[in-house]
Amino acid sequence: MPFAAVHHGPLPRAAQTAGLVARSLPGVPVYATELAGDHLPHDTDPAGLPPAYARLLAAYSPAERVDGPRLTAAAVARFAAVPAAGDDRVLVVTHTFLIAWLVRHALDAPPGRWLGLGHHNAGLTVIRYRSAGPATLVAVNDVSHLPPDLRATGLPAAYRF
Template identity: 70%
Template sequence: MASRLLFLVRHGEQDRAEEGGDTGLSPRGRRQAELLAARLRGTPFAAVHHGPARRAVETAEVVAAALPGVPVHCSESVGDHLPHDTDPAGLPERYAEFLAGFPEPERIEGPRRTAEAVARFATAPAEGDVRELVITHNFLVGWLVRHALDAPERRWLGLNHHNCGLTVLRYSSGGPPNLIAHNDVAHLPPELRATGLPPDYRF
């Protein structure tokens, strides 16, 4: 029975102190990536995949340094994009406002790239057992979790992931996908978790 273990990681914390939109990791983000790398060291991955944004590239570089010999690939399909042109009707106002901020081209291109990622990663391999690591962004992790659970399409909204949190999905030729781990941050101390949330939300 063939199976794919898909390890999904949201990139480390972005450096907001830098100017410009495509910025790299903050010092906290680099430390998050280093601790993730230590946890994943020695895992027999077939490949590491990452999106083209600097924060994803830099996270992948740190992690890949702990995985010598594992090929690393950059792909637009696992980049930072809108996964689904979700109908805002019936959604909370803040979600509707959020969705309204996406321009028309991204409403077309984002779902297309997401479909490519699903076709590439969200299936069992033809044969054997495969482990792959995808370093991506919050939206795609949420979409792939929603997809694996066969949840309504709008449920990618509200699935929020820690920077360098670890989610694992298993795709098997013998049955439906399994959610093995979700947003696991056992490798991060409390002060490096829940990036972007108020201190009283951190745990």
């Protein structure tokens, strides 16, 4: 599959993963961007949420509650839009919160629905954007490319099957 570019968050684990992927994509430019960073995608109101989610959200500072959603909106504008011309395929190496937000956005689900969309480490999610209709989820959290013992990393044991 030809890619126009690889974008990754600034944290070491995203940069390392992007570097590994880039080795198999010679000539494809690789860009570090805060848009693919690990940040709070939405300042979701904790009222009525399960206690675990409310505690998670309470851990974010007021600045993170402003900066994260701002970065997420910019990420959606950059990565979750119909290409201006042709078939612009970009690979984004990012983190579970942004992936959850992009999936939520593709489904046009309510803003708070990003919570509960957990993803495996190295899970592949493919979203297709085209002018002929709504976004299409081609693959979500696909880990079939990994050996079985690595397919459930990043999630609780109860998620392993």
